[in-house]
Amino acid sequence: MEEFFSEQSYYQFPSLEAAVYALLLSFLLSTVIALTYRHTFRGTEYNKDFFQAVVLISIIAATIMMAIGDSLARGLGILGALAIIRFRFRFDNPKNIIYIFASLAIGIGCGVHGFAVAVAGTIVFSLVSFALYFSPVGKAPVYDTSLSFLIDDPSNITAVESLLSEYCQVIKLTSIGNSNELIKYEYQITLKKGADHYSIFKKLNEVENVSNVRINNRASVDRV
Numbered sequence: 001m002e003e004f005f006s007e008q009s010y011y012q013f014p015s016l017e018a019a020v021y022a023l024l025l026s027f028l029l030s031t032v033i034a035l036t037y038r039h040t041f042r043g044t045e046y047n048k049d050f051f052q053a054v055v056l057i058s059i060i061a062a063t064i065m066m067a068i069g070d071s072l073a074r075g076l077g078i079l080g081a082l083a084i085i086r087f088r089f090r091f092d093n094p095k096n097i098i099y100i101f102a103s104l105a106i107g108i109g110c111g112v113h114g115f116a117v118a119v120a121g122t123i124v125f126s127l128v129s130f131a132l133y134f135s136p137v138g139k140a141p142v143y144d145t146s147l148s149f150l151i152d153d154p155s156n157i158t159a160v161e162s163l164l165s166e167y168c169q170v171i172k173l174t175s176i177g178n179s180n181e182l183i184k185y186e187y188q189i190t191l192k193k194g195a196d197h198y199s200i201f202k203k204l205n206e207v208e209n210v211s212n213v214r215i216n217n218r219a220s221v222d223r224v
Helices: 016-039 048-068 072-083 094-111 115-134 154-167 197-206
Strands: 145-151 168-179 182-191 210-217 221-223
Touching: 016 048, 016 094, 016 115, 048 094, 094 115, 145 154, 145 197, 154 168, 154 182, 154 197, 197 210
Parallel strands: none
Antiparallel strands: 145 182, 145 210, 168 182, 210 221
């Protein structure tokens, strides 16, 4: 058993130049993966932190793979260290998990110096992602704005929905909840051509018993 976990290994750590090359390549390839995610993103609230996570996790994976080498003992040690970390981040979109795994795969490929595999994987993954994005199969209703507000009389929601129908091309009610004895409504919407966020923001504030209107799109956030 001692021989099985022995640190004696034929593995030689890469030189500084080789390690830097592997890390830089993992950075460049994971940036391509992150940009692919950015340009195929269909949601309303783009998360810059997730973009950075996709890039950085590849560098971490490459570093770990070069540090472990072919040592089972080091591999089990790192596995034990990671086991004590509790990840509480919740993925709202399964697609986000795919991009995390893609970046990890790129980092692992660069870490074991499988550069050709890492480059080929990045190219194929990005091309397939864009192909699915532009194909009829990948198309879905696009919501460019999220809207939320508080209302104390549910009977007034009819007036609100009539107003939304006037300004919005697509309307989707995403949630209804309570907030300090008021009812909070959340929608995802796409404005009609010629309509603007300020107009709908102003009109909603004129509706009786409606307060705390929030309109959030990729470019700006308006609130009361």
